[in-house]
Amino acid sequence: MSETKTPLEFYFDFSSPYGYLASERIDELAAKYGRKVKWRPVLLGVIFKATGTAPLTEVPLKGEYSKLDFARSARFMGVPYRQPSRFPLPTQVAARAYYWLHERDCAQARAFAHAVYRALFVDDRDISDAAMVLDLAAGVGVERAALAEAIESPAIKERLKAEVAAALEKGVFGSPFILCDGEPFMGADRLPQLEARLAGKEF
Amino acid sequence: MSETKTPLEFYFDFSSPYGYLASERIDELAAKYGRKVKWRPVLLGVIFKATGTAPLTEVPLKGEYSKLDFARSARFMGVPYRQPSRFPLPTQVAARAYYWLHERDCAQARAFAHAVYRALFVDDRDISDAAMVLDLAAGVGVERAALAEAIESPAIKERLKAEVAAALEKGVFGSPFILCDGEPFMGADRLPQLEARLAGKEF
Numbered sequence A, B: 001m002s003e004t005k006t007p008l009e010f011y012f013d014f015s016s017p018y019g020y021l022a023s024e025r026i027d028e029l030a031a032k033y034g035r036k037v038k039w040r041p042v043l044l045g046v047i048f049k050a051t052g053t054a055p056l057t058e059v060p061l062k063g064e065y066s067k068l069d070f071a072r073s074a075r076f077m078g079v080p081y082r083q084p085s086r087f088p089l090p091t092q093v094a095a096r097a098y099y100w101l102h103e104r105d106c107a108q109a110r111a112f113a114h115a116v117y118r119a120l121f122v123d124d125r126d127i128s129d130a131a132m133v134l135d136l137a138a139g140v141g142v143e144r145a146a147l148a149e150a151i152e153s154p155a156i157k158e159r160l161k162a163e164v165a166a167a168l169e170k171g172v173f174g175s176p177f178i179l180c181d182g183e184p185f186m187g188a189d190r191l192p193q194l195e196a197r198l199a200g201k202e203f
Helices: A017-023 A026-032 A044-051 A062-077 A092-104 A106-121 A130-139 A144-150 A154-169 A188-198 B017-023 B026-032 B044-051 B062-077 B092-104 B106-121 B130-139 B144-150 B154-169 B188-198
Strands: A008-012 A037-041 A177-180 A183-186 B008-012 B037-041 B177-180 B183-186
Touching (some): A008 A026, A017 A188, A026 A188, A037 A092, A044 A154, A062 A188, A062 B183, A092 A130, A092 A144, A092 A154, A177 A188, A183 A188, A188 B188, B008 B026, B017 B106, B026 B037, B037 B106, B037 B154, B092 B144, B183 B188
Parallel strands (some): A008 A037, B008 B037
């Protein structure tokens, strides 16, 4: 007789360090308050073009600090982290693969997303490479040949474009960006505020 | 026989909401771990020019979110907050007044800084106005005529320029920006990490 609660929406780019940090905590956090999470990979390159901003690491002064803060925030949250040698990098292939998998098997898509993030931010793999993406998918039980064909299909390319456009419509301007009953929380450092909201604290 | 610990350096702009939030917590936090804090107002306009960035509120999508996040973060931290009707605004006069006061009486300068921040973010006063700055200074016991002359002196203008240049040299790219034994912490949302560091936690 439990009431049905709206799932959180979790927007992220596969090359976003703070997105990765949130990805390691968001499901557990939501589950604690009886919520599920919809994972929605987006492309920060497209979003930054729309908002006229640049990747953190390319901004003078901020760039150097960011790298320090990625690693420190990971330690603070207890999440394994290594600064990738290639960074930032294109994530279209991984995002397309995610949406294709998600149509077929949500749990497998979730396992794939974790594998992609950990490959980049723990094992320093080049997740912009289609062969690497296929390997990671195969590692979670996906049929490699079918996915190889799917990630080149016009349908899945259109799907990803539509997802990014829809995210922009909802005000998504960075990664991670979480919507909780319509309220936006931007950044892994907003998880404490998100938790307070889910816990029903007054603030 | 207590050992002398290096003071924290707290860089902020008087028109920075997150700087204001940090200003309401930083001294108490530092004191808990036997530290003092050097307050250093800077000019974000100059810093943003150097780093090629724009005020948060002027970035599409991010702008609207920021206003929501200023107020929510204030509630989360238990700090009174009202979004100023004029924002952002120039803060040279307040910063010059601060440095002039600081040469004479540190405690008075600190009281003045709190008064300026609260005037903007609680009482919605126009702190870019020299008369308002003088009123706020008078409110903490400063002789108004002497300060009125001082804030127009070439010496204090040069002092502020030198302070902003020195901050840029140290890597300050936003507000609040806190240095703890040389380690940078950017943002009111990094106070928990700063506290963990001060407490000597391993992370």
